[in-house]
Amino acid sequence: xxxxxxxxxxxxxxxxxxxxxxxxxxxxxxxxxxxxxxxxxxxxxxxxxxxxxxxxxxxxxxxxxxxxxxxxxxxxxxxxxxxxxxxxxxxxxxxxxxxxxxxxxxxxxxxxxxxxxxxxxxxxxxxxxxxxxxxxxxxxxxxxxxxxxxxxxxxxxxxxxxxxxxxxxxxxxxxxxxxxxxxxxxxxxxxxxxxxxxxxxx
Amino acid sequence: xxxxxxxxxxxxxxxxxxxxxxxxxxxxxxxxxxxxxxxxxxxxxxxxxxxxxxxxxxxxxxxxxxxxxxxxxxxxxxxxxxxxxxxxxxxxxxxxxxxxxxxxxxxxxxxxxxxxxxxxxxxxxxxxxxxxxxxxxxxxxxxxxxxxxxxxxxxxxxxxxxxxxxxxxxxxxxxxxxxxxxxxxxxxxxxxxxxxxxxxxxxxxxxxxxxxxxxxxxxxxxxxxxxxxxxxxxxxxxxxxxxxxxxxxxxxxxxxxxxxxxxxxxxxxxxxxxxxxxxxxxxxxxxxxxxxxxxxxxxxxxxxxxxxxxxxxxxxxxxxxxxxxxxxxxxxxxxxxxxxxxxxxxxxxxxxxxxxxxxx
Numbered sequence: 207x208x209x210x211x212x213x214x215x216x217x218x219x220x221x222x223x224x225x226x227x228x229x230x231x232x233x234x235x236x237x238x239x240x241x242x243x244x245x246x247x248x249x250x251x252x253x254x255x256x257x258x259x260x261x262x263x264x265x266x267x268x269x270x271x272x273x274x275x276x277x278x279x280x281x282x283x284x285x286x287x288x289x290x291x292x293x294x295x296x297x298x299x300x301x302x303x304x305x306x307x308x309x310x311x312x313x314x315x316x317x318x319x320x321x322x323x324x325x326x327x328x329x330x331x332x333x334x335x336x337x338x339x340x341x342x343x344x345x346x347x348x349x350x351x352x353x354x355x356x357x358x359x360x361x362x363x364x365x366x367x368x369x370x371x372x373x374x375x376x377x378x379x380x381x382x383x384x385x386x387x388x389x390x391x392x393x394x395x396x397x398x399x400x401x402x403x404x405x406x407x408x
Numbered sequence: 409x410x411x412x413x414x415x416x417x418x419x420x421x422x423x424x425x426x427x428x429x430x431x432x433x434x435x436x437x438x439x440x441x442x443x444x445x446x447x448x449x450x451x452x453x454x455x456x457x458x459x460x461x462x463x464x465x466x467x468x469x470x471x472x473x474x475x476x477x478x479x480x481x482x483x484x485x486x487x488x489x490x491x492x493x494x495x496x497x498x499x500x501x502x503x504x505x506x507x508x509x510x511x512x513x514x515x516x517x518x519x520x521x522x523x524x525x526x527x528x529x530x531x532x533x534x535x536x537x538x539x540x541x542x543x544x545x546x547x548x549x550x551x552x553x554x555x556x557x558x559x560x561x562x563x564x565x566x567x568x569x570x571x572x573x574x575x576x577x578x579x580x581x582x583x584x585x586x587x588x589x590x591x592x593x594x595x596x597x598x599x600x601x602x603x604x605x606x607x608x609x610x611x612x613x614x615x616x617x618x619x620x621x622x623x624x625x626x627x628x629x630x631x632x633x634x635x636x637x638x639x640x641x642x643x644x645x646x647x648x649x650x651x652x653x654x655x656x657x658x659x660x661x662x663x664x665x666x667x668x669x670x671x672x673x674x675x676x677x678x679x680x681x682x683x684x685x686x687x688x689x690x691x692x693x694x695x696x697x698x699x700x701x702x703x704x705x706x707x708x709x710x711x712x713x714x715x716x717x718x719x720x721x722x723x724x725x726x727x728x729x730x731x732x733x734x735x736x737x738x739x740x741x742x743x744x745x746x747x748x749x750x751x752x753x754x755x756x757x758x759x760x761x762x763x764x765x766x767x768x
Contacts, residue, residue, distance in 0.1 A: 231731045235444045237726070242443045262448040
């Protein structure tokens with residue numbers, strides 16, 4: 207086996223004096239210090255806002271810009287009349303590797319549209335954010351572009367989103383009223399999540 | 409009685425001034441490092457929504473330190489374990505007594521030197537106290553009943569003792585030139601001007617001593633680049649077995665030492681409370697202009713000048729701390745004994761011969 211000998215360069219006398227090297231190091235840190243102090247002060251006065259003084263994002267107040275293809279929390283897209291674009295084809299529920307989507311389809315009054323979701327639940331505690339549901343949807347009815355990253359809850363039940371939250375991403379639990387105009391199985395109207403999907407999975 | 413009251417006021421002034429500056433050091437450390445490294449720094453502690461650029465963090469820190477559990481390891485020497493941080497902080501604080509922070513004040517017919525204790529061998533006193541501070545460190549290592557703490561204590565002791573020698577010898581040159589060990593007199597001696605316009609500060613006559621002093625003093629504070637007694641992130645220091653405010657006291661002692669070293673550097677090499685071209689009767693500029701200044705304003709200017717210089721040194725030390733990497737132990741010892749010590753000795757010899765030559 208060939209052995210490659212790496213020889214470290216010896217320090218020159220100039221470098222061994224320490225002080226010039228310390229000075230050059232100080233030059234770097236002081237340049238950063240002065241530049242950032244200037245920018246911080248300018249920001250206080252409302253100037254030079256386009257140049258950042260620190261790379262830090264003050265997270266809860268200031269969000270990092272997301273990549274356009276970033277997969278965040280789901281939402282259901284809506285037709286002009288306020289009903290979901292979803293036609294209850296079950297493709298997303300079928301393709302979902304985590305089995306986190308539950309759809310109950312109902313008959314749509316418009317004869318051109320076959321079905322619509324009476325219930326559409328996603329269990330975010332199970333979801334793996336793979337985005338297959340978005341890829342597979344023929345109607346562009348589900349998207350992952352809400353930009354919501356801070357999905358957190360104190361219980362597993364609270365991680366389950368129903369059709370209200372999916373159609374209106376700004377809604378937050380606990381939901382108190384139902385604004386949906388079309389007939390659907392609504393927790394608020396007493397239509398609790400059935401155990402049907404659990405039975406099917408087991 | 410009044411003398412005593414004056415001393416108490418002076419002592420309290422220095423005590424609280426120094427402690428507050430030490431607390432501010434934690435803020436400075438966080439913020440300055442953050443700004444150097446393009447970060448924002450601690451800014452979340454707030455009172456009634458006021459954040460004041462993180463200035464409440466020292467307060468939050470002290471509350472945290474005081475309310476934390478204080479753990480004394482099983483088998484450790486309880487008394488010495490408690491005594492060690494007290495030693496560290498006590499000797500660090502007591503040293504400030506000899507630092508003059510202003511010229512004499514004439515008040516009600518008495519002359520008050522702005523200095524807690526006027527000691528005619530103030531420099532010796534300061535070095536004695538600095539050496540005693542080593543006891544805090546070695547006791548902490550010894551009393552913790554932890555081998556790593558003991559090793560840390562030994563490292564700290566070796567480092568502090570070897571750098572104290574360079575520190576002391578570097579100062580000898582300054583003593584020889586100004587002919588006094590009384591710091592107040594030493595500062596007065598720096599009031600003259602060289603060639604009419606250069607203030608005759610220590611740095612002008614003893615630049616080599618200043619570099620040696622600064623390096624040795626940095627080592628004395630046990631902070632980066634000479635922080636191997638502590639080595640917070642990698643090697644374990646002498647205060648492994650300390651928690652709560654006892655640990656906080658070691659930290660405080662570190663900051664106090666930094667301030668002390670800044671004070672010493674100011675006093676010995678940067679004219680203490682001297683303001684360039686300011687004499688007790690007013691400004692006398694080298695181009696002939698004069699500006700009369702009243703006595704209280706003169707003293708106040710001196711105190712402000714001293715404080716500004718000290719703060720500048722603190723910032724400089726902080727800047728060095730966030731610039732340089734840590735020395736290896738053998739490099740540290742080699743720098744102390746083979747670098748600084750001979751340079752300091754040669755500096756003393758050169759100064760002595762120069763003085764003898766000039767006197768003749």
